[in-house]
Every structure is written in C-alpha cells, then in structure tokens.
Amino acid sequence: MRRWVGKGRHAVASLAVNTLEAANRRRERTTPPPSADQVRFLLLHAYGMGGTIRTVFNLAGYLAKDRDVEIVSVLREAEQPFFPVPPGVRISYLEDRLEPPAGVRRLLAGRPSRLIPAEEAAYHRFNMYTDLQLARYIRSLNTGVLIGTRPGLNLVAASLAPPGVITIGQEHVTLQGHAEPVQTMIKRRYPQLDALITLTKADLRDYRALLRRKPRKLARIPNAVPPMTGGIADLSTKTVITVGRLTRIKGFHRLLDAWKQVTEVHPEWKLRIFGAGPQEENLREQIETLGIGDTASLPGPTADVGAELEKASIFVMSSREEGFSMTLLEAMKKGLAVVSFNSPHGPKEIITHDHDGVLVKPRTVDNLAAAIIRVIEDEPYRRHLAGNGLKTAAKYDNNAIGAQWDALFEELLQPRRPRPARPADQAAT
The missing domain is CATH 3.40.50.2000 (Glycogen Phosphorylase B;)
Incomplete structure (x- = not known):
C-alpha cells in the first residue's frame, strides 16, 4: 500500500x-x-x-x-x-x-x-x-x-x-x-x-x-556595515560588550565561564551581553551560580547597537559557529578592540590575528579569558587592534x-x- x-x-x-x-x-x-x-x-x-x-x-x-x-x-x-x-x-x-x-x-x-x-x-x-x-x-x-x-x-x-x-x-x-x-x-x-x-x-x-x-x-x-549613530569609542570605558541572539550556538555560556576568570583579576571591568532569546533564563541562572552578578549583565535587546558599542572598549564574539558577523564589523567600525573565537566562515575572513583583532582557538574558555585579560591589561595593544579595525571596517562601507x-x-x-x-x-x- x-x-x-x-x-x-x-x-x-x-x-x-x-x-x-x-x-x-x-x-x-x-x-x-x-x-x-x-x-x-x-x-x-x-x-x-x-x-x-x-x-x-x-x-x-x-x-x-x-x-x-x-x-x-x-x-x-x-x-x-x-x-x-x-x-x-x-x-x-x-x-x-x-x-x-x-x-x-x-x-x-x-x-x-x-x-x-x-x-x-x-x-x-x-x-x-x-x-x-x-x-x-x-x-x-x-x-x-x-x-x-x-x-x-x-x-x-x-x-x-x-x-x-x-x-x-x-x-x-x-x-x-x-x-x-x-x-x-x-x-x-x-x-x-x-x-x-x-x-x-x-x-x-x-x-x-x-x-x-x-x-x-x-x-x-x-x-x-550599516550606518550607526554617534562617534568612535574612546577606549577608556572599562566595559566589554557582545551582541546577539541568546541561543546556544552563540556560546555566551562559555563567555560567562571565561568572564569568571577575568573578573577575578579585574573586578572593575563590566560585561554586557545584549540580546534576547531562549537561553536568557539559563544565562541569568549561570551568572548567579558563578557569583558574577556585580560585573556581568543581560540588558536585553537594543535597536541602537551603535550607541551601546560606543560605550565599550572591547567586543567579544564567543560563537560556536559563526557566519559573516555584522556585529563584529560594527564593533570595528566603532573603534573597539575585538576578541573572537576562530571560525573559517566569518571571523577568520574578517580578522587578521594580532593586527585588527584577536583570534582564539574555538570553544576554549581558558584561552578566551586569557585573550580578554591581555587586551584589558595592555592598553597600547588594545589601541593598536582598534585602530587597524577601523581600517578593516572601511572596506565594508555601504557604498562599496x-x-x-x-x-x-x-x-x-x-x-x-x-x-x-x-x-x-x-x-x-
């Protein structure tokens, strides 16, 4: 039949x-x-x-x-x-x-x-x-x-x-x-x-x-890279930022584990994860369990990404897999230093390691924490990455x-x- x-x-x-x-x-x-x-x-x-x-x-x-x-x-x-x-x-x-x-x-x-x-x-x-x-x-x-x-x-x-x-x-x-x-x-x-x-x-x-x-x-x-409000970040704010859907593939759970290590060394720095999605409750529970509620926050989604990027100094991408990341380029255009897990389908094509960003072995929490700490502690290095990132972002101008x-x-x-x-x-x- x-x-x-x-x-x-x-x-x-x-x-x-x-x-x-x-x-x-x-x-x-x-x-x-x-x-x-x-x-x-x-x-x-x-x-x-x-x-x-x-x-x-x-x-x-x-x-x-x-x-x-x-x-x-x-x-x-x-x-x-x-x-x-x-x-x-x-x-x-x-x-x-x-x-x-x-x-x-x-x-x-x-x-x-x-x-x-x-x-x-x-x-x-x-x-x-x-x-x-x-x-x-x-x-x-x-x-x-x-x-x-x-x-x-x-x-x-x-x-x-x-x-x-x-x-x-x-x-x-x-x-x-x-x-x-x-x-x-x-x-x-x-x-x-x-x-x-x-x-x-x-x-x-x-x-x-x-x-x-x-x-x-x-x-x-x-x-x-779409037009954004405001100007270039001055890199003086002790803030690390990331933006994305709160889903498992974005790897924010790994970022929070890495941030636990960062905040133990630099408790004066803050992490802000902008976005909404099915993992929000799990991430809030993880922040509480790790005891990092004073330094890590989930402010929710934002329609003005540029304004939030301008208030930060470092952008972190922790995705398990990533295509062509617009937020990564937006962070570069805003003059932030970027740290990202390596991925051949996006970050690796955009970032030249140690030139306009830092590429980290995928899914390695300790390496991610060490990279963030290095960029925090070495201000000339941070400004070197951010300056070259501005030049990289210019290649993706809307008219071009x-x-x-x-x-x-x-x-x-x-x-x-x-x-x-x-x-x-x-x-x-």
Whole structure:
C-alpha cells in the first residue's frame, strides 16, 4: 500500500511540475525584457530582531536610492518592525499573525508546509497557508528581481518564479549549517536560480564543490556595515560588550565561564551581553551560580547597537559557529578592540590575528579569558587592534558593497540561458 501511495505522490508532483512548466512557456511569449528597476526581498519575519533582518534592511535602503524596493515578510507578528525602515522601502506581509485565523487561513494554517523542507531550521514557522500566499505572490510577479534570504525561500523562488523574474538566493548562514536533506534539495534546485550569493569565501568554496550545475552567477558579496549613530569609542570605558541572539550556538555560556576568570583579576571591568532569546533564563541562572552578578549583565535587546558599542572598549564574539558577523564589523567600525573565537566562515575572513583583532582557538574558555585579560591589561595593544579595525571596517562601507550589487544586477540583465528543468520532487516536499 505504501508503495502505491509513494507512486501517487510522485505522479501528483510530476503533474504539478508539468503544469507549471506549461504555464511558464505561455508566459514567456508576453514576458517583458528583464529589469532590475523593481527589487523584492523575501524575508521570514521583517518585524523581528536579528542580523539577517538588519542587513536586509540595510541593503534594501541602498537599492531604494534609484529602484522600487519592497520587503515581503512571510509573517507579521508585531505592530511595527523592530528596526527602522529605510527611506523608500516598503514592508508588506503574507500572513498577519496578530489577527486570529478565519476562513481559508484557519483551515490551512494548522497544516504543515509542503513547500518548505521539513528539515529547514524555520520549518515550524511556515504552514500550508503561507505556502499558498508565497505561491500566489511569486506567481503574480512579471519582471524585476526577487531575492530570497534563507534556504526555504530560495528553494521556493527557484521553483515558482515566472520566466521574466531574475531570482537571487542569498545565504546568511553556512552551507554546512543546513541539514543534509536541505543540502540535497539545494543541490537539485539552486541551479535554477539566476544567482547565488554567499557572505564568505569559505562558503563560496563549499557551494562550488556541492553544485555540479551552477546558477548563472555564483559569487561572494559580504554584508555592508550599516550606518550607526554617534562617534568612535574612546577606549577608556572599562566595559566589554557582545551582541546577539541568546541561543546556544552563540556560546555566551562559555563567555560567562571565561568572564569568571577575568573578573577575578579585574573586578572593575563590566560585561554586557545584549540580546534576547531562549537561553536568557539559563544565562541569568549561570551568572548567579558563578557569583558574577556585580560585573556581568543581560540588558536585553537594543535597536541602537551603535550607541551601546560606543560605550565599550572591547567586543567579544564567543560563537560556536559563526557566519559573516555584522556585529563584529560594527564593533570595528566603532573603534573597539575585538576578541573572537576562530571560525573559517566569518571571523577568520574578517580578522587578521594580532593586527585588527584577536583570534582564539574555538570553544576554549581558558584561552578566551586569557585573550580578554591581555587586551584589558595592555592598553597600547588594545589601541593598536582598534585602530587597524577601523581600517578593516572601511572596506565594508555601504557604498562599496552596494556597488557590487549594482554590478551583479547589470550582469544578470544580460541575455539569459534557459533555466534547467525543474525537479519533479518540488511539489512533494
């Protein structure tokens, strides 16, 4: 019986693919020339707080200087976006979760998504209603550029975008951070994208190795450092700072263990961990257990990262794994000395050890504590790191990175080769 059910699902998937291909062939006859005058970002939750959201807002603001730019949020779970919306950028949403479900939405919202892979990290945020809304929205487009910002949305854009739409997948985390089934689907569907953009050189190498067939353009464009309020830190404040989601992967539990050693030597220094997330209660309990409540604090999230960085002298990154870290570059731009666990997919590409920051062997609490203590005690060294960090951050200026996106759009406006055939499994996920 199971074999026949499997065959039935495959037949339905094949029929869906054939129907979509036929519709695309019909649309190709009336498709306008490719255009980059309209740019649409697909974002899971534009109203929330996080590095991907902030960097998408930043890029959208640059592109909106001479383009029509919209950020399409799959979900709306807050009255207003956490981050300021850049001038010229519109925010829309596909499902308003501030309103109780009714009608078709009530029927579909309780059913699991079929468009997003079950192993995708945010799969639980999607449902069959968001599937319907995503499909309707993407198929309503005629032209312009559509940019996905996570694997599930990239896969949907690759599968459903009409022939006149330029599709770009943007990866904000490492390839190795995706579950194997997601990597398998990436291998099948990402070649249908017009471009795939990674943030790091290491990730670009991984995608080149994985994808036997490539999108038209496979390239690395790092995030730009967004504008920040205030000026440069004067490095006189006895404060160490870090910023990020309070999740296990950020390694703040290790930072607190290291801080226990630091505060025993330098009790006059303070540690401030800005952010919110599921580990908050555990971290507060750890602070109490370690007896470091007088020197370590969790002030919560902040919408003005620049203002908080300016009040500190040292920035620490304790992540177990890290992609291209925007907060690391923001700390450099603010003139802080940075200390980070080493990682080939982010910090190692940004930091030159002992030049513009300190790289520490990953997950080693004693080494992290020793590095922080060295930067605290050696003021000339601290100022050496901070000064060179300012020069490094300048390479990621908004206009410099934005120009790379302008060049990408120009390249993608050139005549396109036919997209590869869509995989028959797309409707069965």
